[in-house]
Amino acid sequence: xxxxxxxxxxxxxxxxxxxxxxxxxxxxxxxxxxxxxxxxxxxxxxxxxxxxxxxxxxxxxxxxxxxxxxxxxxxxxxxxxxxxxxxxxxxxxxxxxxxxxxxxxxxxxxxxxxxxxxxxxxxxxxxxxxxxxxxxxxxxxxxxxxxxxxxxxxxxxxxxxxxxxxxxxxxxxxxxxxxxxxxxxxxxxxxxxxxxxxxxxxxxxxxxxxxxxxxxxxxxxxxxxxxxxxxxxxxxxxxxxxxxxxxxxxxxxxxxxxxxxxxxxxxxxxxxxxxxxxxxxxxxxxxxxxxxxxxxxxxxxxxxxxxxxxxxxxxxxxxxxxxxxxxxxxxxxxxxxxxxxxxxxxxxxxxxxxxxxxxxxxxxxxxxxxxxxxxxxxxxxxxxxxxxxxxxxxxxxxxxxxxxxxxxxxxxxxxxxxxxxxxxxxxxxxxxxxxxxxxxxxxxxxxxxxxxxxxxxxxxxxxxxxxxxxxxxxxxxxxxxxxxxxxxxxxxxxxx
Numbered sequence: 001x002x003x004x005x006x007x008x009x010x011x012x013x014x015x016x017x018x019x020x021x022x023x024x025x026x027x028x029x030x031x032x033x034x035x036x037x038x039x040x041x042x043x044x045x046x047x048x049x050x051x052x053x054x055x056x057x058x059x060x061x062x063x064x065x066x067x068x069x070x071x072x073x074x075x076x077x078x079x080x081x082x083x084x085x086x087x088x089x090x091x092x093x094x095x096x097x098x099x100x101x102x103x104x105x106x107x108x109x110x111x112x113x114x115x116x117x118x119x120x121x122x123x124x125x126x127x128x129x130x131x132x133x134x135x136x137x138x139x140x141x142x143x144x145x146x147x148x149x150x151x152x153x154x155x156x157x158x159x160x161x162x163x164x165x166x167x168x169x170x171x172x173x174x175x176x177x178x179x180x181x182x183x184x185x186x187x188x189x190x191x192x193x194x195x196x197x198x199x200x201x202x203x204x205x206x207x208x209x210x211x212x213x214x215x216x217x218x219x220x221x222x223x224x225x226x227x228x229x230x231x232x233x234x235x236x237x238x239x240x241x242x243x244x245x246x247x248x249x250x251x252x253x254x255x256x257x258x259x260x261x262x263x264x265x266x267x268x269x270x271x272x273x274x275x276x277x278x279x280x281x282x283x284x285x286x287x288x289x290x291x292x293x294x295x296x297x298x299x300x301x302x303x304x305x306x307x308x309x310x311x312x313x314x315x316x317x318x319x320x321x322x323x324x325x326x327x328x329x330x331x332x333x334x335x336x337x338x339x340x341x342x343x344x345x346x347x348x349x350x351x352x353x354x355x356x357x358x359x360x361x362x363x364x365x366x367x368x369x370x371x372x373x374x375x376x377x378x379x380x381x382x383x384x385x386x387x388x389x390x391x392x393x394x395x396x397x398x399x400x401x402x403x404x405x406x407x408x409x410x411x412x413x414x415x416x417x418x419x420x421x422x423x424x425x426x427x428x429x430x431x432x433x434x435x436x437x438x439x440x441x442x443x444x445x446x447x448x449x450x451x452x453x454x455x456x457x458x459x460x461x462x463x464x465x466x467x468x469x470x471x472x473x474x475x476x477x478x479x480x481x482x483x484x485x486x487x488x489x490x491x492x493x494x495x496x
Contacts, residue, residue, distance in 0.1 A: 014240035015206055024200050044489055088140065095124045100365065111280070120166050127163070141171045206295040213241045219250060229256040298325045304385055340357030344387035344468045345412060346495045350423060352377040354388045358395035359414070365400060375416075382418055385495040386469055394462045398428040398485050401458065405483060423471070423491055429484040435477040443475060469493065 092101040099116030112120070123144050145167045220231045229252055235245040305318040359373050395414075402412045415427040435443065444463045450458035466473045470490050477483040 001197055004208055011078065015211075018204060019199055020225070021197055021200060021304045027192060029197055030191070034187070037171060083447075087169065088172040089168070089170040091170075092167040093164050093168055095120070095165060097166075120168075124165065125165050135468065142168065179368065185187065185346055210241065220248065224252055229259060232392045265464065294328060298322060301325070322461060344390055344465070346385045346387055347386050348383045349387075349388045349496055350381040350383050351391070351426065352381045354392035355395055355414060355416065355426070358392045361396055362399035362403065365403060367403075369406060371403060371406055371412060372410075373414070375414040377415060378418075381416075382424065382491070384424060384489065384491055386489060387465075390465045390468070394465050394487070395426070395428065397458045397462050400432035402483070403430060405430055405434070407433070418491070422488070424489045426487040426489070427484060429482060431482040434479040434481050434483055435475070438477050440475060440477060444473070 034268045053379055087103075090100055090103045093112070094100055097112050097120035099111060111117075127146065144315065146163055213408060217233065220233055223231045231252065232249055233245045235242045235249070301322055305322065308315045308318065355375060356377070359375060365372065399412060406412075410431045413427070413429045415425075415429075417427075419425060445456075445461050446460040447456040449458075463473055466487060466489075470493060472486075472488045474486045475483065476486070
C-alpha cells in the first residue's frame, strides 16, 4: 500500500507529485476557460444568426402580406425553416400569444404553453423590440421580435393598433455545440500531450540537475559515515549544487584533519597511560618497599622515646620524627590506594553507620579548632548495597578537607536524603574559605591540591570509590563562602 505521508517521501517523489498536481490544476483551468469562451462565442454567433433569420423572415412576411399574399407569406416561413440549418420552428404569433402561422403544423392546433403566452403578452406590454431566451435543457435559443403596425399594414389591420404580432424563431444549437466539442477536443488533446511532454522534460531536467547530484552526494556521505574519508566530489557546476559539493569536500577535509588530530591525541593518551601504568606499578612496588622499613623505624623510635626520661631534651626531637614518619606513611598509603585500589566488597548497609563512624574519626583531627559537625540521621534509614569501609573513607576525606578549609571556627553540615527513582544523596558542606573557580575543574585530578601539605590524591581516591559504586560526585564552591560536595549513590546496586 502506498505511503500517503508526504513527509516521508523522497525529494524526487515530492517534486513529481507537486508538478503533476500543478499541471492537472493548470490544465483543468485552461480547459474550463477555453470551453466557456467557446460556448460564449457559439451562443453569440447563434444569437446573431437567429436575429438575422428573424429579420429576414419579418421582412419577407411584411412584403408578402402587404401585397395581400398571406398564403405565400406562410409558405415563405416554411421554406426558410427548411433551408436554414439549425432552425427548429418559426412562428407568427398574435399579441395574445395565439399561433397565426407556424412551421410545426401539429402545434398550431394545440397552441402555445401558458408560460410562453405570458412571455408574449409581457413582451407586447413592454413594447420590447427583441428578446432572446436561452434554454440549456432543450439546448435551444429562442428569439421574439415585435411586428409593429404601420401605414403599409392598414389594409389588413386596424390603424389604431401599435403591434400587429410577434415573430418567434427557435434555433436548435445542439449540432453547433457538438461541433464545438469535437473541435475543442481536437485542441485539448495536443495541448495535453504538449503539457505531458513539458512535464517529462522538467522531470528529466530535475533528475539531471538536482536529484542525481543529491543522490551522489548522499552516497558519498554514507561512505564518509562508514569511515572512508578519502572520498571527494567534483564541483563542476557554479550553482547551489556545486556550492554544496564544494562545502562537502571542505567538510570531509576538516573531518580528516580532525580525525588525524584525534588519532594522534589518542595515541598520546595510550602511550601516556601505558607509561603511567608502568610507572604506577614501579612506584607502588617502591612505596610498598619503603613503607615496611618506615614502619620498622617508627616502631624502634617509639620504643626509644618511651624509654627516655620526660625531661630529656631529645625526647621532643624523637616525637617530631614520629609525626613526620606518620605523615610519610599516610602519603605512601594514599599513593598505594590510588595506584592499587582494592575492589569494593558490597553488603547491605545503612548509610548512617559509616557517616557516624567518619564523624567520630574526624572529630579527633580538629586540632583545637571550634568546629561543629551537624548531622541528623533520618528516622527511617534505608539499607543499600555498598562498601561501608570505602564509603567511610570518602566521608572522612571530605570532612578532613572541610576541617582544613575552616580557619578557627565554623560549621560542617552532613545531609542525607533519598530521592525516589534517583538515588541516595549525601551532602557535605562547610562554611570555610571555599575554592577558586578555576581550580574546581581540576579538583578531582590526581596530584592536584589546594593545600600546601596535601598529596592531591584524596579527592581522586574518593572519585574512584564513588565510580566503583556507579555513583556520581560533584562540587559547588564560592570563594570565601564555603564548599559543598554532593554524592549520589544508586539505590538498586546489586550486592555481589
